[in-house]
Amino acid sequence: MTTPVPTPATTANPGRxxxxxxxxxxxxxxxxxIKFRSLRSNWWILAAGVLFVPLFAxxxxxSVARVPEAAGTPGMVGAVYVTSGVALTQLALCTLAVxxxxxxxxxxxxxxxxxxxxxxxxxxxxxxxVTVLVVLGASVVAVALAWAASSPWxxxxxxxxDLLRAEDARIVLGxxxxxxxxxxxxxxxxxIVRNSAAGVAFVLGLLLVVENVLSLVPWTPxxxxxxxxxxxxxxxxxxxxxxxxxxxxxxxxALSPWGGFTVxxxxxxxxxxxxxxxxxxxxx
Amino acid sequence: MIEAIGLTKRYGEKTAVDGVTFTVHPGxxxxxxxxxxxxxxxxxxxxxxxxxPSAGTVHVNGEEYARHRAPLGEVxxxxxxxxxxxxxxxxxxxLAQAATxxxxxxxxxxxxxxxxxxxxxxxRVGTFSLGMGQRLxxxxxxxxxxxxxxxxxxxxxxDPEGVLWVRTLLRDLAAQGRTVFLSSHLMSExxxxxxxxxxxxxxxxxxxxxxxxxxxxxxxxxxxxxTPDTAQLEPLLRRRTGVEVVNVEHDVLxxxxxxxxxxxxxxxxxxxxxxxxxxxxxxxxxxxxxxTAAEVEYxxxxxxxxxxxxxxxxxxxx
Numbered sequence: 321m322t323t324p325v326p327t328p329a330t331t332a333n334p335g336r337x338x339x340x341x342x343x344x345x346x347x348x349x350x351x352x353x354i355k356f357r358s359l360r361s362n363w364w365i366l367a368a369g370v371l372f373v374p375l376f377a378x379x380x381x382x383s384v385a386r387v388p389e390a391a392g393t394p395g396m397v398g399a400v401y402v403t404s405g406v407a408l409t410q411l412a413l414c415t416l417a418v419x420x421x422x423x424x425x426x427x428x429x430x431x432x433x434x435x436x437x438x439x440x441x442x443x444x445x446x447x448x449x450v451t452v453l454v455v456l457g458a459s460v461v462a463v464a465l466a467w468a469a470s471s472p473w474x475x476x477x478x479x480x481x482d483l484l485r486a487e488d489a490r491i492v493l494g495x496x497x498x499x500x501x502x503x504x505x506x507x508x509x510x511x512i513v514r515n516s517a518a519g520v521a522f523v524l525g526l527l528l529v530v531e532n533v534l535s536l537v538p539w540t541p542x543x544x545x546x547x548x549x550x551x552x553x554x555x556x557x558x559x560x561x562x563x564x565x566x567x568x569x570x571x572x573x574a575l576s577p578w579g580g581f582t583v584x585x586x587x588x589x590x591x592x593x594x595x596x597x598x599x600x601x602x603x604x
Numbered sequence: 605m606i607e608a609i610g611l612t613k614r615y616g617e618k619t620a621v622d623g624v625t626f627t628v629h630p631g632x633x634x635x636x637x638x639x640x641x642x643x644x645x646x647x648x649x650x651x652x653x654x655x656x657p658s659a660g661t662v663h664v665n666g667e668e669y670a671r672h673r674a675p676l677g678e679v680x681x682x683x684x685x686x687x688x689x690x691x692x693x694x695x696x697x698x699l700a701q702a703a704t705x706x707x708x709x710x711x712x713x714x715x716x717x718x719x720x721x722x723x724x725x726x727x728r729v730g731t732f733s734l735g736m737g738q739r740l741x742x743x744x745x746x747x748x749x750x751x752x753x754x755x756x757x758x759x760x761x762x763d764p765e766g767v768l769w770v771r772t773l774l775r776d777l778a779a780q781g782r783t784v785f786l787s788s789h790l791m792s793e794x795x796x797x798x799x800x801x802x803x804x805x806x807x808x809x810x811x812x813x814x815x816x817x818x819x820x821x822x823x824x825x826x827x828x829x830x831t832p833d834t835a836q837l838e839p840l841l842r843r844r845t846g847v848e849v850v851n852v853e854h855d856v857l858x859x860x861x862x863x864x865x866x867x868x869x870x871x872x873x874x875x876x877x878x879x880x881x882x883x884x885x886x887x888x889x890x891x892x893x894x895x896t897a898a899e900v901e902y903x904x905x906x907x908x909x910x911x912x913x914x915x916x917x918x919x920x921x922x
Contacts, residue, residue: 340677340748341706351703358696359689428687431654432697432744435681436704438653438670603655 343437348446351436356450359423362416366454369412370462376405377466381473390477397560398479399491402466406495406558409462410551411524413455413499414506418519420451421510434604441596448507448592455503459496467492487561490577494557501584502527505550508591511599527551547574550587556580605630605783606651606752610660613646613807620646622807623660628785630751633778635798635815636787639896643807644787645683648756652681665751665783676705680745681754686737690730694721694740697729701744711747719743720769734761742770752783759793771797791892805896819891827864829857830880831871840870858884 341347356362380401384390421444424430437443467481474480483489510519526549534546546552557577575583606628613621621643628634638644649655651662653669661668665678672678688697698712716725719739724732729740738761745753753774759767774797778784788794794801794815801818803811811818831837834857838849847861859867864881871878 339707339711340674342673343675343704347704347706351700354696354700354703355689355692358692358700361691423689423691427689428684429689431649431652431683431687432701434654435652435679435683435687436676436701438672438675601656603649 343442345442345446348437348443349449352446352450356420356454361419365412365416365419366458369409369416370458370465372409372412373403373405373459373462374466374469376408377402377470378473380404381470381477381479384479385473385476396477396479397487397491397562398474398481399488400558400560401479402470402481403463403491403495403558405462405466406499406555409459410499410502410527413458413503414523414527415520417451417455417503417506418510418523419516420447421507422514422516422519425514426516431604440599440604444511444596444599448504451507452500452504456496456500459499463492463495491558491560494577494581498554498557498581498584501554501581501588502551504588505584505591508588508595511595512591548583550584553580553587554584605666606662606664606754606785608647608651608660608662611647611650611657611662612659613643613650613655614658619807621650621657624804624807624809625660626802626809626812628783628802629800630783631778631781632799633774633784633786633797634800634802635794636785636802636804637791637794637892638787638789638804638810640789641806642804642896644789644804645756647804648681648683648754648785648787651754652679652683654683674705674748676701676707676748676750678748678750679752679754680748680750681756682738682741682745682758683754683756684741686729686732686741688729688737688740688744691728693726693728694732694743695725697740698744698747702747705748707747711749715743715746718746720766735763735766738762738770739766742773750782753777753785755784755786757788758786759788759790767793803892803895810895818895826884827859827862827867828880828882828884829859829867829878830855831857831876831878833876836874837871837876840874841867855879 384396384401390396424433433443434440437446471481481488481492483492506519506523509523510516513519513522531546531549531552534542534549535552537543537546553575556575557580559577606626608627609625610623611621611625612619612623624643624647636644636647646655650657651664651669665672667678669675669679688694692700695712695716698715699709702708702712716722719742721736721739721743724736729737732740738758742755742758745755755774758770758774762770771793774784774786778799786797798815800814801811802809803818829837832855834851834855838851838857841847841849841857841859841862844862844866847859850858852858864883868878868881
């Protein structure tokens with residue numbers, strides 16, 4: 321009964337059939353890229369997210385430059401100032417990632433997507449790859465802009481950014497990694513809840529409210545738990561060594577930069593596995 | 605070719621599709637007909653692998669939809685007018701769908717042209733009328749030049765010219781040997797487009813036969829009788845078993861289960877005057893009404909008074 325594909329052509333014009341190829345991961349990524357770039361709203365969110373970083377970098381570096389006594393303070397790591405817009409940028413990029421998937425559910429587009437690629441995990445993976453690559457690219461641009469825009473004040477403030485310094489390299493290159501990871505998390509949440517408002521509210525609520533409030537509870541088990549929440553743990557990657565060491569002495573729950581990032585990746589993996597199971601099982 | 609065996613879909617307590625078995629053959633237009641809520645769209649989504657059946661199987665061109673390596677080349681579907689992100693232009697939507705199967709830009713332009721979308725292909729789908737959305741959906745269904753077409757209410761919202769276009773297109777596609785399966789709750793449209801009908805109600809198949817057969821099967825001679833003496837004639841006609849009489853106007857009766865000669869004889873014997881005696885041929889519309897009378901899920905109160913004179917007045921179900 322189950323004849324091997326392709327089913328023999330029974331139509332009157334078999335000549336044209338050669339132009340249809342089996343779908344595959346590469347083709348789905350190409351399709352998802354077309355879908356991403358053809359939505360104007362994506363570019364607006366992306367532009368906002370990218371511009372936050374240089375704006376914050378300049379405003380913070382300038383504010384340091386206004387205080388001559390602060391110049392040359394050892395704890396002042398240029399890379400931290402350059403990337404200080406991340407806290408705001410992640411909100412824009414996470415919104416972008418949530419909408420990448422919930423926008424399809426809300427509009428019915430998902431049925432076109434799954435009709436073209438009934439192996440849904442492949443379609444979902446293609447969309448995730450495009451989203452993460454876009455976020456990576458945008459955050460590299462954002463950090464580069466921030467670096468260039470704030471460098472005129474480096475001399476005045478005694479700051480510098482040098483990618484040959486391990487700490488600077490970790491913070492500057494870690495920023496795109498961190499943003500890509502939280503965006504992947506947001507994408508997974510979007511795939512689970514399937515509703516734009518709910519997805520954005522959940523992700524922003526987690527990043528803005530839950531993680532911050534919990535970290536204020538002065539009880540060690542809660543502190544430890546809060547330190548392992550996705551954004552708190554992941555952003556350890558973006559802390560200067562000095563801040564890290566201060567935290568380590570004050571609380572036993574602080575994670576190392578890469579340890580924290582690993583915890584974030586574990587969250588991402590968990591959420592994506594749950595999303596994958598649900599996407600396969602649910603009706604579209 | 606679409607083959608469903610015992611296809612069932614339950615949502616909690618509610619059974620939307622209740623063990624339907626049918627085969628949709630290539631080379632003809634098969635109409636999928638039923639009142640709203642009869643399970644047509646759910647069945648179509650299960651065929652497309654979008655909804656998971658609670659029981660049963662459905663194969664398209666010999667395979668489950670999800671097992672085809674190039675599904676857009678096998679099956680083209682218009683499932684909802686706007687299974688499209690409204691922020692994207694029509695052309696970009698088609699380009700993205702085409703890219704999944706390595707279908708070239710030329711074919712995209714071909715279906716844009718074919719669907720009459722050339723002048724609006726650059727515009728965002730959100731600005732489209734329902735009819736334009738339908739044209740885009742049909743264009744997307746045709747992208748992969750598929751063997752089988754599944755169209756859910758394709759003429760919904762189309763202007764008369766668009767309706768004619770869809771009708772001609774579907775008949776052509778069927779004539780090329782393709783399987784064409786379209787749903788509608790509009791009998792009149794099916795009468796003009798379909799060769800074969802699959803009638804469903806409340807999730808079950810009520811009829812699976814050619815259009816002509818369905819009309820013949822449900823034909824009951826209806827005779828329109830105009831008389832000033834309806835009050836006297838009605839009880840006389842009712843004496844015969846199997847005769848139904850509906851008083852549709854103050855001087856008009858519609859009689860089923862009898863014929864003109866019998867009615868004339870009855871009237872003559874009682875000395876009653878007849879001003880009109882017209883046998884009314886049962887149309888496909890009426891056949892459909894009869895078939896689905898018991899299966900309508902959402903009946904509007906009082907609707908039967910204006911729509912279906914042939915429906916028996918007694919025993920309105922549920």
